[in-house]
Amino acid sequence: MDKAKMLQISHRRNLLALAAVFAVLYVLMLTRSISVQYQGVIILIGINVLLATSLNLTTGALGELVLGHAGFMSIGAYTAALFTLHMDLPGLVEFPLALLLGGALAAVFGVIIGIPALRLRGDYLAIVTLGFGEIIRVIIQNMSITGGGRGLYGIEEYTTFPWVFWTSAFGITIMYALIFTRHGRAILSLRENEIAAEAAGIPATRYKVLAFAVSSFFAGVAGGLYAHYITVLDPGTFGFNMSIEILVMVVLGGMGSFTGATLAAVVLTLLPELLRSMSDYRMLLYSIALVLMMILRPQGLLGKKEFSLTRAWEQLRKKAETKGGNA
Amino acid sequence: MxxxxxxxxxxxxxxxxxxxxxxxxxxxxxxxxxxxxxxxxxxxxxxxxxxxxxxxxxxxxxxxxxxxxxxxxxxxxxxxxISRTFQNIRLFRDMTVLDNVKVAMHHKMHYNLLESLIKTRRYWAEEEQADREALELLEVFGLREKADMPASGLSYGQQRKLEIARALAASxxxxxxxxxxxxxxxxxxxxxxxxxxxxxxxxxxxxxxxxxxxxxxxxxxxxxxxxxxxxxxxxxxxxxxxxxxxxxxxxxxx
The missing domain is CATH 3.40.50.300 (P-loop containing nucleotide triphosphate hydrolases)
Structure with missing residues (x-):
């Protein structure tokens, strides 16, 4: 019944599982069993997972529809890229610094966007975030330091599989752990019923801004990873379409479920690649898959639930036991 | 009086x-x-x-x-x-019955963000204390067995009781x-x-x-x-x- 100990065991198990997934993928990559093309896809999956889970914090857990997540990502991407371009530090030092800086600046903008969120609700806030995403894109397009519309070139290719994997895992762990604390409950209660939450003593302002700050921080970090993977930044990439793509991952995974967002990000990044052989019909099939998904499972892959390795393990064991009993 | x-x-x-x-x-x-x-x-x-x-x-x-x-x-x-309940019930419907009550104990807990991430001893102590208090309150209203259910799964009368329990949780x-x-x-x-x-x-x-x-x-x-x-x-x-x-x-x- 000792909760702390039980959780410690489950943490250790999760970490082991993560390490195992990492090791398998890494070995397959080193031995070239996974083609170079798919190695790139895996890196993109890692970035998208971080984007989707960070959006899940504001849109899923806090319940505020954000239509400009790509805007936060682009701030992180450009900040990180400009940092490594202008600094002459060894890669192992300047890359993490660049990621942190990109995240921090994105978080500052997240707070700036979070402040109107205190007065605006629902649709109105969604439109503000949409406008924000577009404004950021236009500003980047018209600044000389960002390379303007021509884009930013010559960014070091620092983003490797281990970097992406562990950075994303770290980010998700932090956001996931946050949810099961008094701070996380405060954020969830604001989604469920803001008036009741305030009447229960939840400082709404503080927690909305916190959710926006953490969410945009990790979007910025994901942007930094993206910049150092793709090595060329074009402001057009971070448009409304990309914000929507991330949002689709959150909705498909199940609003508010971090494991769901992770799963959906993997599926939705992989799907267009797997369908590549269909050439022209690729995006059509992708869209049909989405529509079918929403008809058959409108609450998303995992609904509001979280996948738990411990729980899955227990269920498997129970099943095995009953089978053993029958035999 | x-x-x-x-x-x-x-x-x-x-x-x-x-x-x-x-x-x-x-x-x-x-x-x-x-x-x-x-x-x-x-x-x-x-x-x-x-x-x-x-x-x-x-x-x-x-x-x-x-x-x-x-x-x-x-x-x-x-x-x-001063705590209150509402004319039209306002629960956190998708949160568990227990968490509904624990939300109202927010200001009685003091661990900060960093502590909540690395799960310090204070985090565990305060969370366990809150669990205990919340379960005691639920017991008073006959809701203890429902602690892990989502609040939306309660009957109308139970939802009213949970709202009162939540209001009381703020002491x-x-x-x-x-x-x-x-x-x-x-x-x-x-x-x-x-x-x-x-x-x-x-x-x-x-x-x-x-x-x-x-x-x-x-x-x-x-x-x-x-x-x-x-x-x-x-x-x-x-x-x-x-x-x-x-x-x-x-x-x-x-």
Missing amino acids: GQALLKVEHLGISFKGLRALDDVNFEIPTSGIIGLIGPNGAGKTTLFNLLTGVYTPTDGAVILDGEVISGKGMGYTVLHG PKLLLLDEPAAGMNNTETRDLMETIAFIRQKFGIAILLIEHDMPLVMGVCERIVVLDYGRVIANGTPDEVRADPRVIGAYLGG
């Missing part, structure tokens, strides 16, 4: 020229049960919103334990000892109940009357309730304040109020 816990003095509020409440005066003694009645639109819910800091009064003040609390916002009022000195018997049948209402009396006895707090169910109000309240058109037209024991010609005219007769 002890000395006054809450004093409402010359309280008034106008909305764009509409005088919703005017010169309202009454007191709530420590651990007293007071009823607030009046016809629809008399200003009962407006008064609740003034007491809980949702609105700022145009005139007068609300004084809790000698301190003016009106106009300081919802957060301030909760932290200083108030005064509990405001906004039509707690709305939508309940006779058995549930009688059950609720017992619960209200029990809460006062167990937690030693004062209760102010808005209610349309006359048998409930007359049965459980020690004093009754009657509002009509934003003014207090009567304030007395159930028997006094029942016999008051103005009350009969405005409420029972009308």
Whole structure:
């Protein structure tokens, strides 16, 4: 019944599982069993997972529809890229610094966007975030330091599989752990019923801004990873379409479920690649898959639930036991 | 009855020229049960919103334990000892029953963000303490077995109880109940009357309730304040109020 100990065991198990997934993928990559093309896809999956889970914090857990997540990502991407371009530090030092800086600046903008969120609700806030995403894109397009519309070139290719994997895992762990604390409950209660939450003593302002700050921080970090993977930044990439793509991952995974967002990000990044052989019909099939998904499972892959390795393990064991009993 | 816990003095509020409440005066003694009645639109819910800091009064003040609390916002009022329930139930429907109660204990826990991420000893101590307290409260309302269910899975009567449990979790000195018997049948209402009396006895707090169910109000309240058109037209024991010609005219007769 000792909760702390039980959780410690489950943490250790999760970490082991993560390490195992990492090791398998890494070995397959080193031995070239996974083609170079798919190695790139895996890196993109890692970035998208971080984007989707960070959006899940504001849109899923806090319940505020954000239509400009790509805007936060682009701030992180450009900040990180400009940092490594202008600094002459060894890669192992300047890359993490660049990621942190990109995240921090994105978080500052997240707070700036979070402040109107205190007065605006629902649709109105969604439109503000949409406008924000577009404004950021236009500003980047018209600044000389960002390379303007021509884009930013010559960014070091620092983003490797281990970097992406562990950075994303770290980010998700932090956001996931946050949810099961008094701070996380405060954020969830604001989604469920803001008036009741305030009447229960939840400082709404503080927690909305916190959710926006953490969410945009990790979007910025994901942007930094993206910049150092793709090595060329074009402001057009971070448009409304990309914000929507991330949002689709959150909705498909199940609003508010971090494991769901992770799963959906993997599926939705992989799907267009797997369908590549269909050439022209690729995006059509992708869209049909989405529509079918929403008809058959409108609450998303995992609904509001979280996948738990411990729980899955227990269920498997129970099943095995009953089978053993029958035999 | 002890000395006054809450004093409402010359309280008034106008909305764009509409005088919703005017010169309202009454007191709530420590651990007293007071009823607030009046016809629809008399200003009962407006008064609740003034007491809980949702609105700022145009005139007068609300004084809790000698301190003016009106106009300081919802957060301030909760932290200083006034909790409420809502006329239309407002639960955190997709959160568990236990977490609904724990949300209201937010201000009793003190671990910060960093501690919540690395799960320090203080985190565990405070969370376990909150679990214990929350389960005890749920036990009082017969909801302990439902602790891990989502709140939306409870029956109507249980949802009302959970709302009261959540309000109590903030350790108030005064509990405001906004039509707690709305939508309940006779058995549930009688059950609720017992619960209200029990809460006062167990937690030693004062209760102010808005209610349309006359048998409930007359049965459980020690004093009754009657509002009509934003003014207090009567304030007395159930028997006094029942016999008051103005009350009969405005409420029972009308």
